[in-house]
Amino acid sequence: MTIVLVFLGLAGAFGAWWLWRQGLASKPWLEQGVIGDAAGMDAPSPLAAKVGLGFFLVVAGSLFTLSISAYSMRLQGADWWPLPVPALLWLNTGLLIASSFALEWAKAFARRADIRQVRAGLFAGGIFAAAFLAGQLLAWRELYADGYFLASNPANSFFYLMTGLHGLHVLGGLVALGRTITHAQRTLDARKVRLGVELCAIYWHFLLLVWLVLFALLTGWAGDVFEICRQALT
Template identity: 60%
Template sequence: MSAIILFMAVIAVIVGWWLSQQRLTAKPWLEEGPIGDFPGTGAMTSPAAKIGLGVFLAVVGSLFALFISAYSMRMNMVDWRALPVPRLLWFNTGVLVLSSAALQWAHIAARRDDMDGVIVGLLVGGASAVTFLVGQLLVWQQLSYAGYFLASNPANSFFYLITAVHGLHLMGGLVALGRTTAKVWRGAEMSRVRQSVELCAIYWHFLLAVWLVLLGMLTGWTDDFIDICRQLLN
């Protein structure tokens, strides 16, 4: 339960901070000045797409929180046998960090109207994400060759399920990233793709944060971290 509480707290803080930046409680009808200078008008600084993405990420975060909760409760039963973590998983994590950093680069480049930087960031981010997914499949293959099959133990089932769900969300992000990259490649105006690049970057950062929590849980690092925090508080 400690892991699920920690994860939900992190998600709540991130979502709360992000929503606070959107000025959802602004009252533009009470403001004075040109209409385009204030949020909630025709030139709204937080479009509906960003709000929709925020709601979607909250739902996805809740889904993974349920997985973490189920994992934490199931691992305390006697038939649980933790499987070894392949070293390739650490390489995959580094590749996903690179993918998130590349999309952040593309987002910064889009704000500076640097089209070349946007293209490089999107291509590197997409290629790194595909590499991560291929690496995850290789991890599955290694575990299968070692005899850690899906139905042979509850720990194995959770590992395959959690990594598969995370991979599916990343594949969904690749669809949006591919559409954005295609627009940029065809020479679309920066004003038409800037928001899409930003949304892709936010989504990638979220998936990276989720994966780091999942990796900590699968390797047992999360429990060690919680124990250290308890000792410091005591």
């Protein structure tokens, strides 16, 4: 339980810091300007959109933190038999890294108002992310064919649970990314899609970070870290 609280505390602290960086503590009612200059009042506020995404990331991060904490405590059981990690996961990790870099590329060119490069980055990010999901399904199929079923072993259950949960978040991100791509195709002004591109890039970096942590767990690299934390907190 102590480990769970520590992880949740770290996730909450990171979320609070991120929201502060987005300007949550600012006082917009003190900003000076001409009322008539406030064009596009009906458009979503960039601050509101980023704060909303920040809250979602805190909630999603807490969900992953709970699953990781449960994993770290459950793997000490006598009935825990680690399953072999499919080699395909290495390729999938590379695909997700490439997707994150592609969206960072799109974000950089959105700031330069280069709509062609923005479209290219968004398309590349979407293709790499879709390939990542396809690779995850192939990894599941490979394990299932080798007899590693969901209910056969607690290790199997956690593998399917955590990779499936992450995959659902990637799928949801693809829906949002698809809408951003559609908007980018309908305009020649990159400034009109800059906010959407930035939000997608932030979300993709979050997905990459979560996956790298999960990958370290599933490959056994994080076992020593958990043991050190457990001994330090007991």
